[in-house]
Amino acid sequence: MKLIMLYSLTILLPVIIIAFVMPSYYVKIITAETEKLTDATLVGLSENIQTYLDDLERVTVSPYTNNEVMNSLKQKARGLNTQIDNYSKYKADYTLYHTLPSLLVNLRKDILGTLLVAIDGSVYYNDSSSQLTEPRNDYPYTEQNWYREAVTANGRVSFVDVHPQDYLKLPSVPEVFSVARLIKDPDSKQPLAIIMADADTIILDRIVRQVSVNVNSIVTITDKDQRLIYSNTHLSQEDLKQFLKSPTHIDYNKQSYVAVSREIPTSSWRITIWLSKAELASKVHWMRLTGAVFAAGGVVLAFFLFFAYSRTLLTPFKEMIGVMRQVQLGNMNKRFSVRGQDEIAQLGNVLNRMISQLDELITNEYLTKLKLRNAEFRALQSQIHPHFLYNTLNAFVSLNRKGEHALLERAILSLSGMLRYFLTTHDTCSLEEEFSSIQKYGELMSMRFSDRLEITITLDPALASFRIPKLLIQPLVENAIIHGVEPCEQPCKVEVSADRLPNINDRECMVIRIADNGIGFNTFEQIDDQHIGLSNVKERLELAFPDNHEFQLESRLGHGTTITITISLNNEEPA
Known part of the structure; x- marks a missing residue:
């Protein structure tokens, strides 16, 4: 309590009052007054820009004032x-080449030029600088945004944002x-042409520089779609998006800005002056400097006061930090030695109770997650049974329709033997048991497909006892036969193998490979519900061998499918 009182009296009150409260209050007043002056400046600035846009708009209505041009x-x-006859064509072209430029010659000289695209595709350009600039005849005028916007406006003026003059x-x-x-x-309301008056962005710069703004302030002009038309400094479209995203709190080039804006009514353009907060705050810099001096003095005084009490106060806290670090490293048996009955002792008792409760919560959470993972594992394994039965019963239906009752009887007996294996209570099995089940399933499918199917199974004897989740490989063999071999009209071969790889990066691995030369499929397309076994195998692999396996699938239409599963042998049992 003594340290808190001394620190408050010597540091907090002087720093808050002198270094923060008073400067912030004056900066707020200065900012408000500057915003009012800037808003008044924007009124004149927007009127000047509006006048120039009105002059450009008058250029676009000039064809209506001349009957020959119309x-x-x-x-x-x-x-x-x-x-129409050639003379009429010649007369129309002559008027548009000579009369129209003379109609526009007395308008503002700072307008770069006027482009007119007739409805038949003829293009005419009048350069205000009296240069013989020609338009491009191969330019897709009707595909440009400004052309479409003018057509959509249907006779009203359309303001076009900054664009390249690449049509000249x-x-x-x-x-x-x-x-x-x-x-x-005017009579039939039939479209006759699109006229566009071009102006250089330098004109906007001249208009903006006629008014007085702060040195570090940024002036921007944007269109109705918030695209940048003009900026008095280098400002990209991405920077502008950052400004518009949060106009009340803008950070650009390590400076903060406040926005004052006004809309130009007819064009829906918006002119904005971004005032630099740093420039406004610099006017009360001396107050912040004074506060900093007080703060520095208070810090020095507090340092000596705190150093005097450090032996009594800091040592228990350091011990607590050491206990927390040990707990962070996993040592849940570490406890703080409580001495006395003061506030620090009470804090130590609370810390010890917290560690005990945390240890209990971690243990309960671990057991809960372990039970949940086992439940998920069994749920995924249970999906295989109906999936297998669905495909096998379809095969029985096919044999029955063919009238092959003897083969059907043998197949049913084989199925009953396989079901005895499926319904065992064990969640895992050895590779030898899994491959034996696949061998029986292959015999079952060979009865159905006869000469169209050949199954080859190869198992490295050293891997025979390796434990895997039961029915992990069988669904992949099912998919290879049902989706790869069955639709194929040619005889097909399915190869199933398990081999040990030499050490790779100091890790010994096992590779299980299921390959067929059936019809294949497009791996870029989404796998449908018929391939439920594929997603099931992936999920069970992730549960059984987290971070210790790889699953690769390669398939091409007409060339077959190959699935490769790589499992690290460092973990002998599935997780």
Whole structure:
């Protein structure tokens, strides 16, 4: 209690009041006032940009003011449906090549140019700088987003975000923003052309630099889809997404920003000024410096006070930390030596009780998980029985339909022998027992398929006693016969083998291989319910040999399927 009181009086109160409370209060006031001034600045800035966009919009309605231009566009549209004479074509082209540029020549000089795409595919471009810039005739104009947006707007103005001016024959392709509009026949409302006025983003930079903003502030202009149109600093689209994701808490280039924005009504563009919090906070930097000096002095004083009491207080806590580390390493028998009846002694008693309870909980949790895993293992193994019976009974039905009653009787007797093996209570078996069951199953299937099926089984004698989950391999052999051999019209062969591999990375392994040359399947397609045995085997392998096995499946249509199971021999029994 003495240390807490001394620390509070010498450090906490001066640091909180001087270094945090007062500077934060003044920064909040300065930020609010700056936001108001910035909002007023945005009003003028948005009006200037709106005026420029209005000028661009007026460019797009200029064809309506000249009857010759409109008649020429109507001639172009009429030529799509009816044949017009060469003179009319020449007159229409002449008007669009000469009259239209003269119509646009007295507009703003800072507009780069105007592109007009007639409904018949003819393209005309007027360069405001009086250069003979030509449009590209092989350019897919109708596939561009700005063309589609203008058609969708149906005569209203469409504001196009920054895009490359790659539809012109230029040595280098600049970035521009544009205003587009669909020109329609005033009488029939038939589409005649798409006109688009291009402007350089430098114009936006000039407009922005006419107003005064803080040095470290960032100015951005975005369209209605939050795509970046302009930024007074290098700002990628990913950086902009970071800004827009959390506008109230923005960290960029190790600085924090606060956003002030305003929307330009007609275009739905949004102009935003991101004010640097560091620049605002720098105005009260002297207050933070004073608080830091007080804090440093308090820390030094507290250090000497704490050092005086360290022998009495720190030693028991160090012992507790040592006990906790031993418990963390798995030594649940470690306990703290309690001395006295003060608060530290009470804490030590609580720590000892906690370790005892933790030891009990860990033991109970381990036993619960062990029982749960055994239950899952038996549930997965029980799935094999109906799966096997389903396929075997289908085979019996096939023999019965063929009228092979003698083979059917032998098959039923073989099945009864196999069921005696299946219904034993053991969850595991030796490889020799599993391969013997597979041998009987192969004989059963050979009765059905006759000359179409040949089964070869090979077992390394050294692996005969290795224990595996019962019926682990049999479902894979079933799949090979039912899904690989049965649909194939040619004689097929199924090979089952278990071999010991030499030491690999100081680990001795066993490899079980099931291969057939049947029809195969596409491993990229989802495996359906008919392959339940395959997923069952994977799950049982994971339960029996966690982190000590590999399962590989290779199959090609028309070439057969090969399954390879690799199990480490370091663990003699399944988990």
